[in-house]
Amino acid sequence: MSAYAIIETGGEQLRVEPGRFYDIRYFISLKPEMLDPNTEISIHRVLLIHNESTINFGHPWLKGAIVKGRILQPCYGEKIKIYKMHSKKKMRRSLGYRQKLVRFVVDLICFDGDEFY
Template sequence: MSTYAIIDTGSEQLQVEPGRFYDVRYFASLKSEILAPNTKILIYRVLLIRHESAINLGHPWVKDAIVRGRILHPSFGDRITIYKKHSKKKKRRKLGYRQDLVRFVVDSICLNGKEL
């Protein structure tokens, strides 16, 4: 774990490493019809980069930092069941949904135009 970055995407922060894949809720800048497999993405909202012993911390984002990746496929999350019950009123309601996710793989982390 010598090189990693912390990015802000899908209203959450992820610690990403090159060569690994991650599931995120959505990419704010991409619409659902653009999320085809092998679509290349660039993430500029990089909060922190660690390369060996050097740490670059952004305020709020690191300047000239890019996380390059590509989309593998859209997917669904685990099924979430919501069950509401009002006792003594004989009122029950059961709902469920699955979150839309996008699986992407991180190809490289770049800082000042150089790949780390």
């Protein structure tokens, strides 16, 4: 089993592994013009790291733990339909919304100088 980490970003917690890509809502520290492809990112809000038989917990975050990756592309999520209707009032309203997402790939997980691929 390879190493994995649990990170907090975009208001949610994700289980990430090196070499896989993930879609998240947004990066708080990056402005939209900085979200170009192949932009290197480092995430310091790491809650847990699991490597082979060792598990390291943070309270709330691990000190010295970094998840490094790069942005692949900005994208959109699935469309959310909002439909409001009042019966007997002839009021109907339909709205749609697509969340802006960022697809990024995790390159490596670092903890106290050790790198896990």
